[in-house]
Amino acid sequence: MSLLVTGSIGIDTVETPHGRAEEVLGGSAVYFSFAASLFVSKVRLVGVVGEDFPSTFEKVFTERPIDVSGLERRRGSRTFRWHGRYEGDMNVAVTVRTDLNVLGETGPAIPEAFRDSRFVFLANTHPTLQRDLLGQLRGAELVFCDTMNLWIETTREELLKTLAAVHGVVLNDGEARLLTGRSNLIDAGRAVLDLGPRYVVIKKGEHGVLLITADDLFVLPAYPTTAVRDPTGAGDSFAGGMLGYLAAMCDDSKRAAPRQQALDAEASLPPERLRAALARGTVAASFAIEDFSLSGLRRVSAEALEERLERLRAMSGFR
Amino acid sequence: MSLLVTGSIGIDTVETPHGRAEEVLGGSAVYFSFAASLFVSKVRLVGVVGEDFPSTFEKVFTERPIDVSGLERRRGSRTFRWHGRYEGDMNVAVTVRTDLNVLGETGPAIPEAFRDSRFVFLANTHPTLQRDLLGQLRGAELVFCDTMNLWIETTREELLKTLAAVHGVVLNDGEARLLTGRSNLIDAGRAVLDLGPRYVVIKKGEHGVLLITADDLFVLPAYPTTAVRDPTGAGDSFAGGMLGYLAAMCDDSKRAAPRQQALDAEASLPPERLRAALARGTVAASFAIEDFSLSGLRRVSAEALEERLERLRAMSGFR
Numbered sequence: 001m002s003l004l005v006t007g008s009i010g011i012d013t014v015e016t017p018h019g020r021a022e023e024v025l026g027g028s029a030v031y032f033s034f035a036a037s038l039f040v041s042k043v044r045l046v047g048v049v050g051e052d053f054p055s056t057f058e059k060v061f062t063e064r065p066i067d068v069s070g071l072e073r074r075r076g077s078r079t080f081r082w083h084g085r086y087e088g089d090m091n092v093a094v095t096v097r098t099d100l101n102v103l104g105e106t107g108p109a110i111p112e113a114f115r116d117s118r119f120v121f122l123a124n125t126h127p128t129l130q131r132d133l134l135g136q137l138r139g140a141e142l143v144f145c146d147t148m149n150l151w152i153e154t155t156r157e158e159l160l161k162t163l164a165a166v167h168g169v170v171l172n173d174g175e176a177r178l179l180t181g182r183s184n185l186i187d188a189g190r191a192v193l194d195l196g197p198r199y200v201v202i203k204k205g206e207h208g209v210l211l212i213t214a215d216d217l218f219v220l221p222a223y224p225t226t227a228v229r230d231p232t233g234a235g236d237s238f239a240g241g242m243l244g245y246l247a248a249m250c251d252d253s254k255r256a257a258p259r260q261q262a263l264d265a266e267a268s269l270p271p272e273r274l275r276a277a278l279a280r281g282t283v284a285a286s287f288a289i290e291d292f293s294l295s296g297l298r299r300v301s302a303e304a305l306e307e308r309l310e311r312l313r314a315m316s317g318f319r
Numbered sequence: 320m321s322l323l324v325t326g327s328i329g330i331d332t333v334e335t336p337h338g339r340a341e342e343v344l345g346g347s348a349v350y351f352s353f354a355a356s357l358f359v360s361k362v363r364l365v366g367v368v369g370e371d372f373p374s375t376f377e378k379v380f381t382e383r384p385i386d387v388s389g390l391e392r393r394r395g396s397r398t399f400r401w402h403g404r405y406e407g408d409m410n411v412a413v414t415v416r417t418d419l420n421v422l423g424e425t426g427p428a429i430p431e432a433f434r435d436s437r438f439v440f441l442a443n444t445h446p447t448l449q450r451d452l453l454g455q456l457r458g459a460e461l462v463f464c465d466t467m468n469l470w471i472e473t474t475r476e477e478l479l480k481t482l483a484a485v486h487g488v489v490l491n492d493g494e495a496r497l498l499t500g501r502s503n504l505i506d507a508g509r510a511v512l513d514l515g516p517r518y519v520v521i522k523k524g525e526h527g528v529l530l531i532t533a534d535d536l537f538v539l540p541a542y543p544t545t546a547v548r549d550p551t552g553a554g555d556s557f558a559g560g561m562l563g564y565l566a567a568m569c570d571d572s573k574r575a576a577p578r579q580q581a582l583d584a585e586a587s588l589p590p591e592r593l594r595a596a597l598a599r600g601t602v603a604a605s606f607a608i609e610d611f612s613l614s615g616l617r618r619v620s621a622e623a624l625e626e627r628l629e630r631l632r633a634m635s636g637f638r
Binding site for chain 2: 317
């Protein structure tokens, strides 16, 4: 097992029709780590916070097998802060305020001990920084990245270089359309394949996810939770569940994956394994959005996880 | 077999990014009939046109087992006309012009020979007219209706009476939200169940359909066609495929349904049969949207139908 995530660690203030959470733990790398830790025996987290990062937040990581030796607490800097609001159907976050703070400075360095990581998730950040981080990861065998509209619009050429360097990409429907200029999502997904990634995962929020590879087209509905309280972190929790499962399938030290399966970097992942990974991501995200901050993910039991997987299976299929 | 549809028969002018069709055959009952005729040995069509309805359009019905003895050609009246435009991702039709014409007059009458129809689809029209038509159908065992925002907003009480009188309803996501005030679609679907219908089908366009009953929750993706030329009639073609299949399953004269299965009006339809019906509707709609007017549905072969069902099956499912 060696799954590494680089991304933001932040202090969020979130308002939804169901309540308000003030100055809570958030950030892409945090949601990813918690979700991945449902499947894998260790997650390596790389990111930077400021001097103001509460020690109580650091303690939260100890609940799960999350290795925070790549978490840099930078002197004289302040932690990234985001204040967002969801209204109505909560499908879109309105940003009230963003303070980049330490995220506007030099990026983190990958600790020497982490450079052999085989599975890597480059959460959303400047595509040049994504590539710099990837350059420090010589052992990477399966790399997924995320991105956002901002980079598609302002640093397209850099983003294209990053996409050419990764195996997979996770992006939402709007981003897939913006990136490719194709309105049909299957067309858009295939156009992203042409940019380099072998695995294209398009997130459609309440409508689920789409997997597009050269050999497979897989459509998975979202888990039918009606108890959505805070959608923050849904996408990163999805990615964490997905890559956590894929890493666990190659992990001999984790009971959840009895067989050690070597990952051939040049071969494609079996479609069945990818499909199964998307299902785990979907279920992880369903827990994340049921409460504010990490509360939903922190209380997931193995039984609840299995039950939701079974329910998701039962929702599709016909003769 | 006795499947009857009441709805509009119109002359459409449609513009999409892929072309323009001028004064072509359209209307909800027309799309429904063609799609249903892929599964069932006879469809009974009830609707009204004006003196201007081209005889060439009437000939089109003879290609399929569609009984047009309920098609009234009213003297001194003009046929319903709709001019619409689809832009960008073609998810929403912009109405350029609507001439209700004969649809603004007295509704059609159900011919005596049609009053024993067991399966009925009341396509979108004023809910009072839907109930009047249903009152003439004493043999109806399974009745589905459609509706639209206009009736939800302007004749809500009448619509609620209609919903209380049918077994199933087919509506799109926006309509389900407007009708129930619930933004979560599963919540919304369950709230519609409380209004009377036993079977609630929510259409989500490119994201597929959702079936909500007391016993089942089924999510089916749309067929992944990338060749959408004109989305007009997608919803009615879906309903036609769905009810055509359900009727065929109770039809001993149609080879597609080898076993005669009695429909117990008081019992619920088996979830598997409903799921299978939604899949047939999805595939029928996929053909309808690949060309203008009825052109897509007119050229469907049994082989192409089976092939798409198989592809739809292969798209979902995971371990």
